[in-house]
Amino acid sequence: MVATNIRRGASLAVAVALALATACSSSGTSSPPPSTPADAGGGDAGTTEVPKERLAADPASACPGKYKTTPPVAGQNVELEVAGQKRAFFAIFPEGGGDEPAPLFVAFNGTGETGQSFATRAKLSEMAQKGFVVIAPSSAGNGATWPVWDSLRQPGTEAAPNKDLELFDTLVQCVAAHRPIDKNRIYVGGHSAGGIMTNHVLQRRSKLLAGGIVASGVYSLTSPSPREALDPMFVLVTWGGDNDKYSGSAGGVSVGGFNFANEASLASQAYAKDENVGEANCRGQELGHAWLPMTSWMADLLLQHPKGRPGKGKGVVGDLPPVPAGVKVTCSDDPYQYTSGIDVQCLPGAKDGCREACQLMGDCAVENGTVGPALKPQLTELGFSGANNESCGGCVARCDQKATTPDDPGVLQCFKDRQAAAKCGNDIAGAFPLINAVNDCCKDKQGSGYCTDVCTIIKKSSSAASFFSTCNSF
Numbered sequence: 001m002v003a004t005n006i007r008r009g010a011s012l013a014v015a016v017a018l019a020l021a022t023a024c025s026s027s028g029t030s031s032p033p034p035s036t037p038a039d040a041g042g043g044d045a046g047t048t049e050v051p052k053e054r055l056a057a058d059p060a061s062a063c064p065g066k067y068k069t070t071p072p073v074a075g076q077n078v079e080l081e082v083a084g085q086k087r088a089f090f091a092i093f094p095e096g097g098g099d100e101p102a103p104l105f106v107a108f109n110g111t112g113e114t115g116q117s118f119a120t121r122a123k124l125s126e127m128a129q130k131g132f133v134v135i136a137p138s139s140a141g142n143g144a145t146w147p148v149w150d151s152l153r154q155p156g157t158e159a160a161p162n163k164d165l166e167l168f169d170t171l172v173q174c175v176a177a178h179r180p181i182d183k184n185r186i187y188v189g190g191h192s193a194g195g196i197m198t199n200h201v202l203q204r205r206s207k208l209l210a211g212g213i214v215a216s217g218v219y220s221l222t223s224p225s226p227r228e229a230l231d232p233m234f235v236l237v238t239w240g241g242d243n244d245k246y247s248g249s250a251g252g253v254s255v256g257g258f259n260f261a262n263e264a265s266l267a268s269q270a271y272a273k274d275e276n277v278g279e280a281n282c283r284g285q286e287l288g289h290a291w292l293p294m295t296s297w298m299a300d301l302l303l304q305h306p307k308g309r310p311g312k313g314k315g316v317v318g319d320l321p322p323v324p325a326g327v328k329v330t331c332s333d334d335p336y337q338y339t340s341g342i343d344v345q346c347l348p349g350a351k352d353g354c355r356e357a358c359q360l361m362g363d364c365a366v367e368n369g370t371v372g373p374a375l376k377p378q379l380t381e382l383g384f385s386g387a388n389n390e391s392c393g394g395c396v397a398r399c400d401q402k403a404t405t406p407d408d409p410g411v412l413q414c415f416k417d418r419q420a421a422a423k424c425g426n427d428i429a430g431a432f433p434l435i436n437a438v439n440d441c442c443k444d445k446q447g448s449g450y451c452t453d454v455c456t457i458i459k460k461s462s463s464a465a466s467f468f469s470t471c472n473s474f
Contacts, residue, residue, distance in 0.1 A: 050184050050306040054101045057177035064170065071178035072135075076116060082170045083163035085140055089171060090116040092125055092134040093179075101182035103303060104175065106168060107136040108190030108197040111148050111250050114138040122191065122291045130299040133179060135171055139164070139193070145466060147251030148193035151200040151222055154467070155432075158225040168201055172208070184307040189213030189298075191291040192246065192260075196222060199267060206231040210307040211278075213298055215291050216244055216260040219267035220370060220428035232312075234278040234305035235271045236298060237336070239264040240287035245373065255374055255463040260289065262369030265338035266427050272335035278311030280320060281336045285328035294327050340369045340426075344384075346392035353412025354399035356419040357450070358383070358392050364424035364434035366390065371431045375464060381457050399450060407448040414441035431467075439470040446474060 059068050064081045072091050080087045094102060105127050109118035115136030119125070124134045142163050143150035150164045168188075175181060186209055190198045195217020202212050203223050211234035244260040264281065271279040280301070284292055292298070301321065305311055311333075323329045344362030348355045365371050366379055366389045376389060383394030403412055415437055422433035438458070442451035455471035458464055465471065 050308055052101045052182045053184055055172075055176040055181045055183035055186070057173045059174070059177040062170075062173035062177040064174075067174055067178075072175060080167075080170070080174075083161075083166045085163060085167075087137060087140060087167055088115065089135055089137040090114070090119050091136075091175075092119060092128040092132075094128045094131045094133065097179070099180055101180040101185075103132045103185035104172065104181045104187065105132045105134050105299075105302075106171060106186075106188045106201075107134060108149060108188070108194030108201075109136065109139055110190070110192035110194050111146075111246075111248055113194075118191065118194065123293075123295045126296040127299045130296065130303065132299060133175065133181060135175055137167055137171060139197075141251050145221065145253075146193060146196070146218075146255075146463070147253060149197035149200070151193070151197040152218065153221055155225070155429075158223070164197065165201065165204065168205070182306075183208075185210055185303065186307075187212050187302050189215065190217065191215040192217065192289065193250070202233070202235060203228065203230065206233050206276075209233055211235055211302060211305050211310070213238065213302070214264075214267050216240060216246075216264070216289055217267065218258075218260075218263045218370075218428075219270060220263065230274050230276050232276045232278075232308055232310040234280075234302070234310045235267075236301060237264050237268045237271065237279065237281040238283070238292050238298075240284040240290040240292070243286050244284070244289050246289045249462075253462045253466075255461075257373040257376055259369055259373040262338045262340070262426065265336050265369075268336040276310060276312070278305065279335065280311075280331060280333045282323070282329050282331040283336070285330065287328060292327075292329050294324050294329060297321065297324055297327075338369055340367060340372065340388070342367045342372065342388050342390050344390055344392050346396055349396035350400045351403050351408075351412060353409075353416040354396050354403065357399055357412060357415035358395035360415060360419040360422055360424075360434050360437060361395065362390075362392055363419075363422060364431045367426075368424065368430055369426050370428055375458075375461055378457050378461050378464070381460075382454065398453070402453040403448075403450040405447050405449045407445050408450050411441050411445055411448045411450055435467050438468050442474075443470050 074091055074093050076090055078088045107124055109115050115138040119136045127134050139148045141147045145152035150162050188198050188201050189212050195215045198212050198214045199217050199219050199222040213236045215238045239260050242261050246258045247256040268281045271277045282292055320331055320333055344366050346355045346359040365375055366384055379389045383398035385391040385394050418437035424430050424433055445451045452474055455474035458468050459471050
């Protein structure tokens with residue numbers, strides 16, 4: 001359902017009642033407007049206005065160092081001491097202001113950017129023109145998987161201390177201690193690596209946040225474990241189109257051809273499934289890896305969804321505003337579903353287990369909309385071929401050629417067993433059956449010709465190396 005039906009919280013019955021009330025008032029008879037209770041299922045609170053309420057904070061306890069007595073200034077701010085690091089952030093303030101609480105937007109930069117450069121690229125000054133206080137911290141290379149923001153967490157590390165999350169908490173409280181911030185209108189957003197951090201924060205701070213903008217952000221590996229029940233909020237998921245791909249490096253880790261359309265689908269589906277979260281999504285018409293060029297429109301959309309107004313609930317109707325004229329973007333409130341359309345079918349080879357080892361790669365990597373494009377060069381070198389590496393014959397033939405040592409029959413039997421039990425998915429976690437098989441079947445098997453070949457090739461992807469830990473010994 002394109003560009004329509006985003007739920008805003010006013011039922012048709014309430015709209016009719018308001019119209020009747022207005023008509024009666026104009027004819028000289030006054031009557032109070034109707035009120036609608038909040039929907040128990042996470043819906044909107046009818047036509048009742050969500051008040052502006054200042055977020056209470058004290059500079060002496062909320063701010064570190066010099067910011068206890070010195071408020072942040074418009075422009076660049078430095079030496080905010082958080083978690084043992086001195087951090088910088090860029091601030092844009094709305095004109096005027098006074099004592100009225102203002103909405104807050106915390107923006108996370110992408111790879112190779114600072115808060116200031118992202119604020120300029122995304123034209124976040126347009127948000128300030130809508131009344132927002134905009135705070136754009138600069139990343140510090142934290143995190144192991146993609147060292148921009150500490151937002152991607154491998155299994156078992158989800159709850160470990162996070163300096164970037166602590167920075168977010170400190171910024172919100174410290175800014176609110178010096179300026180009136182509306183606690184019902186606090187939002188986050190970011191693009192690329194900043195979109196990943198946005199997913200991370202949304203899922204851990206939903207009690208505070210009214211919503212956010214996830215722009216070309218990875219959703220895989222951003223959730224806490226166990227997953228937390230989210231408070232009502234509104235999330236807008238955006239990406240540049242089917243050609244929204246990224247190749248680059250950060251902190252010595254490189255990735256090639258990463259597919260953000262698939263990750264947008266994962267985020268859209270996950271947020272839409274949550275009973276308390278209202279979700280909409282906007283897709284560029286082949287705009288590439290881009291923050292969509294309609295910041296002012298997105299600011300208005302966020303303001304339509306203050307805390308407690310996620311745009312989801314029984315009997316809630318409304319319309320998603322049309323995008324600005326000339327902007328090549330399509331928006332919807334139907335969850336976005338991406339499918340790769342790739343189907344890998346491997347035939348038996350000369351050695352028992354080679355078909356299953358390659359089928360496991362095909363199921364968990366080649367068919368995986370996130371992992372397949374990122375590991376395409378490595379999968380091609382391992383013998384897969386075709387436009388999307390859908391042909392498996394070369395992989396089986398290479399396995400037959402390499403698996404010639406005494407260790408290899410046991411290794412291939414291990415892969416065969418793992419493939420029979422594997423349940424692969426379409427995100428990074430969906431590749432874990434393959435990752436775990438390589439790590440377990442090749443552990444202490446440096447004499448295996450097959451493991452040596454696989455690990456030597458996989459290690460050429462620095463972004464994959466942290467997952468395939470056993471390969472570090474090859």
